[in-house]
Amino acid sequence: MFSSEVDRILERWANSPLWEQTHFNYVPSKFAVDVNEEKAVMALSVLGYGADDIEINCYEDRIEVKSNKPEEKTPYNELISKIDEKITIGKNFDGRNAKAVIKNGILTITLERKEETKPKKVTIKVG
Secondary structure, eight states: OHHHHHHHHHHHHHTSHHHHHHHHOOOOOOOEEEEOSSEEEEEEEOTTOOGGGEEEEEOSSEEEEEEOOOOOOOTTGGGOOOOEEEEEOOSSEEEEEEEEEEETTEEEEEEEEOGGGSOOOOOOOOO
């Protein structure tokens, strides 16, 4: 009796619209961010996309990443979702010298900190 109840629940869940939406669509995670005194490094999953398929725009205080891959009819199409992500970076980083690389399905964007916002060491004389 117990196993038939569990089977019925699992069957109902597997046939629900929620299962159909999440089971067949890969949804990239949001940005992972590491900030230190010199730079900010952001990573975003872009599985299924190459350098020519990604558009990165850097504005004064944010970065936008979008996919611009044409809709192709392939068996794997439903595993790849469109990318339209934004992250606020503030005004402490220089987007003009940003570097981006895709390796193993991960887009990594590196921004150097603006010189005037880098921490400065000040020696204080005791005496």
